Amino acid sequence: MLIMLTPEIKTNLILKEIGIKRYSIRSSIDHSHKKSLHFYKKGHILALLDKPYENFVREQKDLLIAILSSTKIDNGKEVFKTIRYSSNNVLSSEFKEMHDLKMIIIFGDNSCDFDFKNEQIIAPKLSILLTNQHLKKELWIQIKQKLNI
Numbered sequence: 001m002l003i004m005l006t007p008e009i010k011t012n013l014i015l016k017e018i019g020i021k022r023y024s025i026r027s028s029i030d031h032s033h034k035k036s037l038h039f040y041k042k043g044h045i046l047a048l049l050d051k052p053y054e055n056f057v058r059e060q061k062d063l064l065i066a067i068l069s070s071t072k073i074d075n076g077k078e079v080f081k082t083i084r085y086s087s088n089n090v091l092s093s094e095f096k097e098m099h100d101l102k103m104i105i106i107f108g109d110n111s112c113d114f115d116f117k118n119e120q121i122i123a124p125k126l127s128i129l130l131t132n133q134h135l136k137k138e139l140w141i142q143i144k145q146k147l148n149i
Helices: 007-017 058-069 088-095 126-131 133-147
Strands: 035-042 045-049 078-085 103-107 119-123
Touching (some): 035 058, 119 133
């Protein structure tokens, strides 16, 4: 008697032979109630981002750095990080170290409702700023007004 192997069984056998598990075990940690906050900080400016800094293309990273450099208060350590949090208390403890902030620029859609008690500017996504000179100009005017440049 000849036994037919289905494509799924063949795939599982092949993957097993080369040492690849078809299914991975899920983490026991429940992240369903946690939110993510992505940020980039340089000097006295904090940029809240709509996705992790590492996921931006080179042109978007260059634009972000150029925007922060235009303020003249970007001297300092560069930090980019993603914080997973379930409450504003967790965020508060993360941002206690950032007492030297002069401005926060929020790029794109950001669901963070944390009160930073700093000057804030709401800006379009970096991908949109790259293609729209008028929006870049508006952002620059807001930065100049907030920092009295």
